[in-house]
Amino acid sequence: xxxxxxxxxxxxxxxxxxxxxxxxxxxxxxxxxxxxxxxxxxxxxxxxxxxxxxxxxxxxxxxxxxxxxxxxxxxxxxxxxxxxxxxxxxxxxxxxxxxxxxxxxxxxxxxxxxxxxxxxxxxxxxxxxxxxxxxxxxxxxxxxxxxxxxxxxxxxxxxxxxxxxxxxxxxxxxxxxxxxxxxxxxxxxxxxxx
Numbered sequence: 001x002x003x004x005x006x007x008x009x010x011x012x013x014x015x016x017x018x019x020x021x022x023x024x025x026x027x028x029x030x031x032x033x034x035x036x037x038x039x040x041x042x043x044x045x046x047x048x049x050x051x052x053x054x055x056x057x058x059x060x061x062x063x064x065x066x067x068x069x070x071x072x073x074x075x076x077x078x079x080x081x082x083x084x085x086x087x088x089x090x091x092x093x094x095x096x097x098x099x100x101x102x103x104x105x106x107x108x109x110x111x112x113x114x115x116x117x118x119x120x121x122x123x124x125x126x127x128x129x130x131x132x133x134x135x136x137x138x139x140x141x142x143x144x145x146x147x148x149x150x151x152x153x154x155x156x157x158x159x160x161x162x163x164x165x166x167x168x169x170x171x172x173x174x175x176x177x178x179x180x181x182x183x184x185x186x187x188x189x190x191x192x193x194x
Contacts, residue, residue, distance in 0.1 A: 032118045128148040
């Protein structure tokens with residue numbers, strides 16, 4: 001049986017939408033970039049539910065990068081414009097993780113320490129199944145980063161990442177995203193209800 005990484009690599013390579021996203025991101029070539037979050041979760045969970053490719057509508061594509069030398073946000077804005085020209089059917093959320101600490105408290109109600117790397121930022125994303133990111137390498141192989149492994153992603157488990165997300169925000173996210181409605185086989189692990 002193939003490893004979870006091999007399964008993810010195969011699913012990603014077979015998904016036209018995800019490969020279009022990864023090729024566009026590679027062409028823009030921001031410093032230390034990854035595509036992750038919802039697009040990875042949707043690709044895998046749609047497949048595991050037997051849905052056709054691209055069935056789950058994406059709110060946006062998360063492109064995370066890390067450039068401590070340019071935290072103005074302008075580089076990300078320029079990249080988002082270029083990516084929108086390359087793939088206008090998608091909404092791009094391009095974020096320099098080196099500057100997130102400047103606006104996080106305003107958006108989420110509490111301050112965070114600055115991230116030291118893009119991997120450090122990905123490790124704080126809201127759910128373990130969405131703490132998964134990939135980069136398309138020059139040889140067309142995938143670099144996969146998954147700090148909590150891929151078990152929750154492939155076992156259809158939505159679990160809060162306690163590193164930075166409150167129970168309330170976790171609940172708000174799974175309710176607003178209609179997780180059980182979209183993917184009825186998913187198990188939501190809500191420690192307050194256990």
